[in-house]
Amino acid sequence: MNNRFFLSIIAFILLMSCKQDYHLTRIEGKRIEINDSLTGNQDIENFIKPFREHVNNDLDSVLAYAVDTYTKNDGELNTAIGNFMADAVKEMASPIFKNRTGNAIDIVMLNHGGIRSILSKGNVTSRTAYQIMPFENSVVVTGLKGTSVKEMVNYLQKSKRAHPISGISIKLNSDFELMEATVKGEAIDNDKTYYVATNDYLYNGGDNMSFFRQGDSLYKLDYKIRNLLIDYFKKVDTLDLHADDRFIKTN
Amino acid sequence: MKRRKFIQQTAASSAFIGLGGLTLSSFNSVTQKKITILHTNDVHSHIDPFGPDDGRNANKGGVARRASLVETIRKENPNTLLLDAGDIFQGTPYFNYYGGELEFKLMSMLKYDAATIGNHDFDNGIDGLYAQLPHAKFDFISANYDFSNTVLDTHVKPYKTFIKDGIKIGVFGLGIELDGLVTKELFKETIYLNPTEIAQDMSRILKEEEHCDLVICLSHLGYNYRNNEEKPSDLTLARATKDIDLIIGGHTHTFLPKPTIEKNSVGKNVLVNQVGCYGLYLGKIDFYFDSDKNKSADGTTIIV
DSSP, X not given: OHHHHHHHHHHHHHHHHTOOOOEEEEEEEEEEEOBTTSOOXXXXXXXXXXXXXXXXXXXXXXXXXXXXXXXXXXXXXXXXXXXXXXXXXXXXXXXXXXXXXXXXXXXXXXXXXXXXXXXXXXXXXXXXXXXXXXXXXXXXXXXXXXXXXXXXXXXXXXHTSOOOEESEEEEEOTTSOEEXXXXXXXXXXXXXXXXXEEEHHHHTTGGGOGGGGGOSOEEXXXXXXXXXXXXXXXXXXXXXXXXXXXXXXXX | OHHHHHHHHHHHHHHHHHXXXXXXXOTTSOOEEEEEEEEEOOOTTOOSOOOTTOXXXXXXXXXXXXXXXXXXXXXXXXXXXEEEOSOOSOSSHHHHHHTTHHHHHHHHHTTOOEEOXXXXXXXXXXXXXXHHGGGOOSEEEOSSEEOTTSTTTTTEESEEEEEETTEXXXXXXXXXXXXXXXXXXXXXXXXXXXXXXXXXXXXXXXXIISOOXXXXXXXXXXXXXXTOTTSOOHHHHHHHOSSOOEEEOOSSOOBOSSOEEEEOTTSOEEEEEOBOSTTSEEEEEEEEEEOOTTSOTTOOEEEO
C-alpha cells in the first residue's frame, strides 16, 4: 500500500514536469468565397424550403396592375410615383388618425430618397412594396403650427427636389422663389395647427427635416409604410399614376 | 478510507497514462495543435444565394452552401469554432415574415458557437430579439452593452471560454454605440459602455484570470472610420489594447481580401478580419500551437 502510494507520487511528479507547454507559433488567415462551386447541404435546403415557398407565394401574389413604369426621376418637383406614395399615406393613414384623435391629416411629406426603387409596368405584388420601401419606417403624425409648415415649404423650395407631398400646393417662379403655398386652397395661417404625416425616420431628423421637431404633439400610428403600400395595392385595381400641379415652377 | 483509496488509484492510473505517453513521445519532439476560427458578419437575413441575374453578387452566398463548407472544415479539424459578429437580422423578407426565427434556427443547425449583437439585431426592438432567443442554440456575447434594466438581462454574457484540444479560447463581444443609429424605443434601457476600456478589461480577465491561450474579440464596431479617427473601431481597438490575438469585425461591410495585421499597445501583432456582408464569404483563421520548449513564445509567423 505504501509502496504503491510512493510510486504514484513519483509518477505524478514526472507527469507534471512533463506537462507540455504550447506556444502559438503560426497563424494562417484567409477568406473563402461561398459560390456555386459548393453543393448546398441538403438538410439545410429541406429546412428552408417551406419557409421560402410561403414567403414567395405571399410576395408574388398579384395585388394590382401598373399601367406604366414610374421612377422618382420622372419629374422635377413632383412625380407620379412620389404623388402616389404621399397620397397613399394620406388615404390609408387618415382613418386611423381620425379614429384616434378626431382630427384629419392635412399634409403628408416624405422624402425623395425614400423611394428605393422603380414601380414597373405590369403586375404589382407585395414584393413591389418591399422594393420601393425596404425599410421598417412607420407613419407618424405631428401637429405643426403654420410657421413650421412655412419652414417646410422653405425646405422644399430650397431642396428643389420632388419630395413626395400631399395636401399642400406650392408654386415657385422661374427663379425658384415662392409665389404661393396653400393648404386646401387657403394660405397657410401662422397660428393654425396642421396635422402633418411623415415617417419616423424623417421625424427623427433624417434628411435634415428639422421642422418636424417643432411640432407640439406626436402620434405614432404603428403602421409601417410598406404595409400601408401593400394595403393600398389591395384596395385599388389599377395604378394609373400622374404628376400634377401640387408643386410646380412657372416658366 | 474508501475515498482516499479512490484518489490513490486515480493518481496511479493517470500516472500510468502519463508514463505510457512518455515512451511514445520523448520530451524533445514537437507536437502541434491547430485551432480553426471560422467567422461571418452582417449576413442580414441572406439565407438564399443571390440569383444568377444579380448585378453584383450573382450566384454567391447561401446558408446551405456555407453549411457544407463548415462541415468539411470541421471534418478536417474538429477543433473549430464558428462565430458571427452581428447584424444577423434585416435585409430580406425572411426577417419581415419570421422576425429572425429562421436565421437563428439555421445558425443553430450550422452549430455556431457564439455571436455578438449588431445594431440591426434591434430592428424589431429589444423585445423582438428576446422573443427569438429560444431559437438560438448558441450564446450571445456582449461586454459593453449593459442590459441590466432590459429583458435581455442575464441572457447575454460578456464573454465565453471554450477548450478545444486542451487549448483555452476566450471570446468576448463588443457592440457599436446605439444612440443616433437605432431609435431609443427599440434598444430601450440598453447602456452602451466605452468599448476600448471594456476591451482592455476583458483581455486582462481572459488572459490573466481565465488563463486563455487565445483571446478573440467579436466586434460590431466597424473596421475603421477615416473621417473620424476618434470613433472606436476595430483598428483603434487593436492599437489601444494588448493580449488580443484576433478581432473579428462587422458593421462597415468591409470586404478584406486578407486579414489586417496591426500592432497593439505593446507592439505585438493583432489580426483584424471582416468578410464583408450577406454571407458571401467565410473567414478562416488557423492558429497553430507547438509544444517545442526551445522555441520562444513570440516567434509567431503570420501567413495571410
